[in-house]
Amino acid sequence: MTAAAAASAAPRRRAHPLTLIIAKEWADLRRDARWRILLGVTLALMLAALALGLQQSHRLHDAHEQAELGDRQVWTAQGAKNPHSAAHFGQYAYKPVGPLALAEPGVDAYVGQAIWLEAHKQNEGQFRAARDGSLAARMGQLNLAFVLQTVLPLMALLLGHAAWAGEREQGTLRQLLSLGVRTSQLMAGKALTAAALLLALLLLAGAGLGLGLLLGGEGLEFSADQGLRLLGLLLSYGLYLLGFLLLALAVSAALPNPRLALIALLAFWLLNSFLLPRWVSETVRISDPLPTAATFRSAIATDKKAQFGHDEKHPGFIAFRERVLRQYGVSHIEALPVSFRGLSLREDDQAGYRIFDQHFGRLQAQVEEQDARRAAAGMVFPLLALQPLSMAMAGTDNRHQHHFVRAAEAHRRVIQTAASQDLIDNAKPGDTSYTAPPDLWRRIAAFSYSPPTVSWAWQSQGRNLVALLLWCLACGAAAALAARRLRPL
Numbered sequence: 001m002t003a004a005a006a007a008s009a010a011p012r013r014r015a016h017p018l019t020l021i022i023a024k025e026w027a028d029l030r031r032d033a034r035w036r037i038l039l040g041v042t043l044a045l046m047l048a049a050l051a052l053g054l055q056q057s058h059r060l061h062d063a064h065e066q067a068e069l070g071d072r073q074v075w076t077a078q079g080a081k082n083p084h085s086a087a088h089f090g091q092y093a094y095k096p097v098g099p100l101a102l103a104e105p106g107v108d109a110y111v112g113q114a115i116w117l118e119a120h121k122q123n124e125g126q127f128r129a130a131r132d133g134s135l136a137a138r139m140g141q142l143n144l145a146f147v148l149q150t151v152l153p154l155m156a157l158l159l160g161h162a163a164w165a166g167e168r169e170q171g172t173l174r175q176l177l178s179l180g181v182r183t184s185q186l187m188a189g190k191a192l193t194a195a196a197l198l199l200a201l202l203l204l205a206g207a208g209l210g211l212g213l214l215l216g217g218e219g220l221e222f223s224a225d226q227g228l229r230l231l232g233l234l235l236s237y238g239l240y241l242l243g244f245l246l247l248a249l250a251v252s253a254a255l256p257n258p259r260l261a262l263i264a265l266l267a268f269w270l271l272n273s274f275l276l277p278r279w280v281s282e283t284v285r286i287s288d289p290l291p292t293a294a295t296f297r298s299a300i301a302t303d304k305k306a307q308f309g310h311d312e313k314h315p316g317f318i319a320f321r322e323r324v325l326r327q328y329g330v331s332h333i334e335a336l337p338v339s340f341r342g343l344s345l346r347e348d349d350q351a352g353y354r355i356f357d358q359h360f361g362r363l364q365a366q367v368e369e370q371d372a373r374r375a376a377a378g379m380v381f382p383l384l385a386l387q388p389l390s391m392a393m394a395g396t397d398n399r400h401q402h403h404f405v406r407a408a409e410a411h412r413r414v415i416q417t418a419a420s421q422d423l424i425d426n427a428k429p430g431d432t433s434y435t436a437p438p439d440l441w442r443r444i445a446a447f448s449y450s451p452p453t454v455s456w457a458w459q460s461q462g463r464n465l466v467a468l469l470l471w472c473l474a475c476g477a478a479a480a481l482a483a484r485r486l487r488p489l
Contacts, residue, residue, distance in 0.1 A: 106396025160248025
């Protein structure tokens with residue numbers, strides 16, 4: 001007998017039970033027309049969200065580019081002018097539109113897209129879309145993050161809620177167990193089948209987002225850093241969705257019928273997706289309120305009263321004047337080899353920098369503490385941990401905004417230093433009519449912002465990633481325990 005004949009005569013090897021279970025689950029999904037409809041609706045939502053995000057990102061990028069060009073032209077066209085007056089004239093610093101903001105807009109609509117840079121003041125963000133938008137816009141816009149955070153978890157619950165309770169209600173669970181199939185194999189097969197479907201949808205969303213960035217054109221360039229950020233997003237959402245699926249399987253195994261399982265799971269979904277985030281935000285806001293804009297500015301103004309500003313009768317001004325005269329060994333201002341006005345403006349600015357750093361630093365620390373408190377229950381209600389992680393990877397959270405604010409303030413200080421230094425070097429002592437040449441404004445470089453890297457973004461998100469991992473592991477342990485205790489009715 002040849003080897004081929006011997007092989008054909010040998011008994012056919014039985015397929016592994018896990019393979020058979022996965023094949024059965026796939027067949028059930030393909031036969032159910034409701035899943036084809038649900039998949040079609042979900043894909044349409046993701047496509048619409050990506051299209052709207054691309055449109056919005058292009059619109060913002062074009063608006064920022066035109067505004068920057070116009071603002072630069074106005075700045076460089078000032079002509080001969082007193083440097084201090086030019087510093088008061090000011091200019092804008094525009095925050096670039098992050099490529100991944102088309103999927104996760106984060107806090108960008110609430111914190112402002114530009115900062116007015118002027119002498120002696122550190123201003124807050126302006127042009128806040130949430131404030132300027134219509135009522136419909138304030139109620140929320142469709143974006144990919146919303147679809148992934150609310151629609152896909154709902155699909156995971158629908159996939160898993162009848163996995164066990166349905167088998168038990170139809171009487172097929174007893175038959176499967178009587179064939180020697182272990183409950184752990186059933187659990188693994190059901191989990192792998194549903195997880196593959198969810199993972200395919202998540203990867204399609206990621207591929208669509210990546211393709212949108214690759215073909216997005218100017219302002220949406222896809223860099224290596226953006227690729228790593230996208231991988232971070234996919235990892236976070238993968239843990240989030242897998243946890244929901246395992247939770248659904250655990251509840252389905254624990255409750256006697258699919259209706260009760262679905263009701264319990266929908267209650268958790270509503271709590272996690274809509275009620276808890278709002279309640280936690282309100283609780284944190286009330287228990288640790290941020291200062292109002294008026295209070296914040298008043299506190300800065302109070303501290304700045306200790307400075308002399310433009311008040312030549314202020315004790316601080318008199319003390320500074322005497323110190324400068326001693327330093328240069330002269331008895332009156334007119335004998336100084338440099339402009340005393342330039343020196344006094346620089347001294348006043350440097351004192352103001354310390355005040356601004358103190359107040360804005362304290363405010364940012366409070367904001368970050370609030371964010372940490374909101375995410376504290378992320379292991380139980382995973383959206384609380386996912387949202388800050390998603391915004392951090394997209395570059396649209398409060399830390400990224402503060403990074404931009406600090407860069408804008410550093411540029412404001414460059415302008416102030418250049419203006420004061422030109423006065424110090426070129427204005428004659430006591431001459432109040434000095435004007436700088438027009439080329440001074442061109443020599444001050446335009447504001448250019450480089451966003452932080454993905455490693456910087458991860459520095460504040462380790463706790464949230466661990467919370468999502470623990471959530472997923474806890475749901476997996478609950479599913480395994482429920483499967484072990486499962487008994488057919």
